[in-house]
Amino acid sequence: MTPYLRALRLINFRNYADDTVLLKPGLNIVVGENAQGKTNLLEAIAFAVTGSSPRTPSDPEVVRWGADFARTEARIAVGGSGQERMVAVGYAPGQKKRLTVDGAPGPALSAYAAGGAGVRAVNFFPDDIRIVKGAPSDRREYLDDLLSILRPAYARAALDYAKAVQQRNQLLRRIRDGFSSERTLATWDRKVVDLGEQILRGRDEAMPVLDEHFASSLRALYGPEKAAVHYSHSAAPEDYAEALREAHDADIERGTTSVGPHRDDFEVSLGGVDLTTFGSQGQQRMATLALKFAARDHVRGVTGEDPILLFDDVMSELDGRRREFLAGYFLESTQAVISTTNLEYFDEEILRRAQVVRISGGAIMETTTDGVMERVAERHGSFRTA
Ligand SMILES: Nc1ncnc2c1ncn2[C@@H]1O[C@H](COP(=O)(O)OP(=O)(O)OP(=O)(O)O)[C@@H](O)[C@H]1O
Ligand SMILES: [Mg+2]
Structure with missing residues (x-):
C-alpha cells in the first residue's frame, strides 16, 4: 500500500493555535474564504512530512505570532492493516529543529525529507x-x-x-x-x-x-x-x-x-x-x-510510491475543461490535498467522492450530519485517538 497522511495536528503554526485535520486517500478539498488559512494548512502538511516549509527558507515565519514555538504532528498510514507512523516536527526560534519518528529522534533533515517521514510530498503554490x-x-x-x-x-x-x-x-x-x-x-x-x-x-x-x-x-x-x-x-x-x-x-x-x-x-x-x-x-x-x-x-x-500532492489554489485561472481534467487526476491519485475558495469548481459527483475540509479563521471545521459546523478537534477529541 502506498503511504498517505491520515491526520495532522497543527500547534502554533501560522494562524492555527491548535487544530487537527483528518484526511483521506484520494482527493481532499480545502475550502474557505480568502485569508482563512488554506495556504497555511498546505504549508503545514509539507512542513510535517519534509521538515521544512516550501514557501520560506526562514523558519521563524511559520511560528504563530506571539507564540514561542511551532509544532506539527502527523499520522501517516504506512502499511495495510492500519499500520501507522507518527512523525512530529518541532521548531522554536534559536533552537535546532526537532524531528521525531514514532517518539524517537528522527534522522537528519535531508533523510527525513527523502522518505524518512514515511511519505514524500510534491507541492504546487501559485508562485x-x-x-x-x-x-x-x-x-x-x-x-x-x-x-x-x-x-x-x-x-x-x-x-x-x-x-x-x-x-x-x-x-x-x-x-x-x-x-x-x-x-x-x-x-x-x-x-x-x-x-x-x-x-x-x-x-x-x-x-x-x-x-x-x-x-x-x-x-x-x-x-x-x-x-x-x-x-x-x-x-x-x-x-x-x-x-x-x-x-x-x-x-x-x-x-x-x-x-x-x-x-x-x-x-x-x-x-x-x-x-x-x-x-x-x-x-x-x-x-x-x-x-x-x-x-x-x-x-x-x-x-x-506516490508522493502526496499539495496543490494550492490550483483551479483558478483555468477553464472548465481543464478543471475537470485536474479533478479527475487528483481523484485517481493516492492522495491529493488541494485548496480553493470556490466549491462550484467541482461537480456533484466529484464532491461526493472527495473529502471536503472547511477552514474558517484558522480553525478546521466539519459539517455534522445535522448540518452544523463544528471544530474537528472538538468532535474527535485528542489527536491520538482521532
Ligand atoms: N506566523 C503567522 N502567525 C499568525 N498568522 C499568520 C502567520 N503567517 C501568516 N498569517 C496569517 O494567516 C492568514 C491566512 O493566510 P493564508 O495564506 O493561509 O490564507 P488563505 O486561506 O490561503 O487565503 P487566500 O484565499 O487569500 O489565498 C493571513 O491573514 C496571514 O496574515
Ligand atoms: Mg492562499
Missing part, C-alpha cells in the same frame, strides 16, 4: 509559475528539490557544492587583490569539481525521464503540441575540471565562478517555442503544473 517564467535559479531549485527528496546524498552534495563555490569565490577575490596566489585555487577546484559532478550526474540522469513525463502531462493538460524540457550545461560533467581550469583568468578578474551546475538552466518549450520568453500566462501556468506532475511521476518511478 511556482516562476519555475517557467522566472530566472534560471528558479528552474535549478525545482530540479534540486526533486532530486533531494529522492536521494539525501544529492541534497547534501547540493548544499556542500554551494558552500564550496562561495569559498572559491572568496579565494578568487583574494587572488585578484594580491592576498593569495593562484596555486591555492587547485584545492578548491578539486572540491568544486567533485561535488559539481555529483550534481550534474544526478540532473543528467533525471532530465530525459522528466522530459518524457512532462511532455505527456502537458499533452493531457494542454493539447497535442510537442512539449519538452531541455537542459543546457555550462560544462558537461566529463569536461567540468577542464572548463574550470580554463576559466581561471576570467574568474579571478570577476571574482566569481563562471562554470558549473550553479550556472546551468533548462529550457521549457511547447511546439518549439520557449515558454520562459514567449509563453502566455495560461501556458506558463499549465507548464508549471505539468512539471509538478512530472515530478510526481518521477518519484513514483524511482521509489515505487
Whole structure:
C-alpha cells in the first residue's frame, strides 16, 4: 500500500493555535474564504512530512505570532492493516529543529525529507509559475528539490557544492587583490569539481525521464503540441575540471565562478517555442503544473510510491475543461490535498467522492450530519485517538 497522511495536528503554526485535520486517500478539498488559512494548512502538511516549509527558507515565519514555538504532528498510514507512523516536527526560534519518528529522534533533515517521514510530498503554490517564467535559479531549485527528496546524498552534495563555490569565490577575490596566489585555487577546484559532478550526474540522469513525463502531462493538460524540457550545461560533467581550469583568468578578474551546475538552466518549450520568453500566462501556468506532475511521476518511478500532492489554489485561472481534467487526476491519485475558495469548481459527483475540509479563521471545521459546523478537534477529541 502506498503511504498517505491520515491526520495532522497543527500547534502554533501560522494562524492555527491548535487544530487537527483528518484526511483521506484520494482527493481532499480545502475550502474557505480568502485569508482563512488554506495556504497555511498546505504549508503545514509539507512542513510535517519534509521538515521544512516550501514557501520560506526562514523558519521563524511559520511560528504563530506571539507564540514561542511551532509544532506539527502527523499520522501517516504506512502499511495495510492500519499500520501507522507518527512523525512530529518541532521548531522554536534559536533552537535546532526537532524531528521525531514514532517518539524517537528522527534522522537528519535531508533523510527525513527523502522518505524518512514515511511519505514524500510534491507541492504546487501559485508562485511556482516562476519555475517557467522566472530566472534560471528558479528552474535549478525545482530540479534540486526533486532530486533531494529522492536521494539525501544529492541534497547534501547540493548544499556542500554551494558552500564550496562561495569559498572559491572568496579565494578568487583574494587572488585578484594580491592576498593569495593562484596555486591555492587547485584545492578548491578539486572540491568544486567533485561535488559539481555529483550534481550534474544526478540532473543528467533525471532530465530525459522528466522530459518524457512532462511532455505527456502537458499533452493531457494542454493539447497535442510537442512539449519538452531541455537542459543546457555550462560544462558537461566529463569536461567540468577542464572548463574550470580554463576559466581561471576570467574568474579571478570577476571574482566569481563562471562554470558549473550553479550556472546551468533548462529550457521549457511547447511546439518549439520557449515558454520562459514567449509563453502566455495560461501556458506558463499549465507548464508549471505539468512539471509538478512530472515530478510526481518521477518519484513514483524511482521509489515505487506516490508522493502526496499539495496543490494550492490550483483551479483558478483555468477553464472548465481543464478543471475537470485536474479533478479527475487528483481523484485517481493516492492522495491529493488541494485548496480553493470556490466549491462550484467541482461537480456533484466529484464532491461526493472527495473529502471536503472547511477552514474558517484558522480553525478546521466539519459539517455534522445535522448540518452544523463544528471544530474537528472538538468532535474527535485528542489527536491520538482521532
Ligand atoms: N506566523 C503567522 N502567525 C499568525 N498568522 C499568520 C502567520 N503567517 C501568516 N498569517 C496569517 O494567516 C492568514 C491566512 O493566510 P493564508 O495564506 O493561509 O490564507 P488563505 O486561506 O490561503 O487565503 P487566500 O484565499 O487569500 O489565498 C493571513 O491573514 C496571514 O496574515
Ligand atoms: Mg492562499
